[in-house]
Amino acid sequence: MDNAIVKKTIRENTTSKMLPVMLLSVMSVMSVMSVMSVMSGAVVMGCSQQADDVETVASVQEADLAPDYQASRNTGSWGGVYMSRDELKAPQINVVDDSSLPSMAQDASLRKWEAKFEGTNAFVTTDGKKLYHDSCAGCHMHEGQGAYGAGYYPPLANNSKMQSKYYIIDILINGFRGMPSFHMMMDDEQMAAVTQYVVSDLNGFTDTVTAADVAKLRHANPPGHDPSE
Numbered sequence: 001m002d003n004a005i006v007k008k009t010i011r012e013n014t015t016s017k018m019l020p021v022m023l024l025s026v027m028s029v030m031s032v033m034s035v036m037s038v039m040s041g042a043v044v045m046g047c048s049q050q051a052d053d054v055e056t057v058a059s060v061q062e063a064d065l066a067p068d069y070q071a072s073r074n075t076g077s078w079g080g081v082y083m084s085r086d087e088l089k090a091p092q093i094n095v096v097d098d099s100s101l102p103s104m105a106q107d108a109s110l111r112k113w114e115a116k117f118e119g120t121n122a123f124v125t126t127d128g129k130k131l132y133h134d135s136c137a138g139c140h141m142h143e144g145q146g147a148y149g150a151g152y153y154p155p156l157a158n159n160s161k162m163q164s165k166y167y168i169i170d171i172l173i174n175g176f177r178g179m180p181s182f183h184m185m186m187d188d189e190q191m192a193a194v195t196q197y198v199v200s201d202l203n204g205f206t207d208t209v210t211a212a213d214v215a216k217l218r219h220a221n222p223p224g225h226d227p228s229e
Helices: 005-050 058-065 077-082 085-089 108-117 128-137 165-174 189-203 211-217
Strands: none
Touching: 128 189, 165 189, 165 211, 189 211
């Protein structure tokens, strides 16, 4: 028999016998990998189903990364931008710690405000000039010249309407358009004093204003709406 024919016959027989062996090997490898995958999934699922009080690697890492809201202001960008060397060396304190702030009773701005407005939602003085500058000048200006801005604030000086003291008293008690009512902030004597200042000092009229004049117009209930409507 020809040698070439013999080699071809041997090769064909060998290939036909090796193919099942190779297929079995591949199937065995795939089975092992499938089992390992299932086991890995079981391990992962087991970790995720641990009770809350069981310490795991993940819980320890999360605890280490938890933010410390009481951390020092010396850390982070504050130290590099806003703090001196002495402040950086100082003991750590909380950013929102208010222990170093002065008490409200010692606040200079508050004392100035209280001196200006004297009481809680009310005035104490009966000085008409002070009442005017504390409560009226912010809109009508200190010389009573009035102003234009977000609205129109009519002049109180050199204004013929100011010759009527009852006109002024009525507006003080009830308010008018954008002007608030002073019904609950000034008593009769105070309204008479500030009205007298507008009548005499800003306009030069000679009429006298008394607390009795205010009492004639004052009513029991303060206005709950704009009386001009």
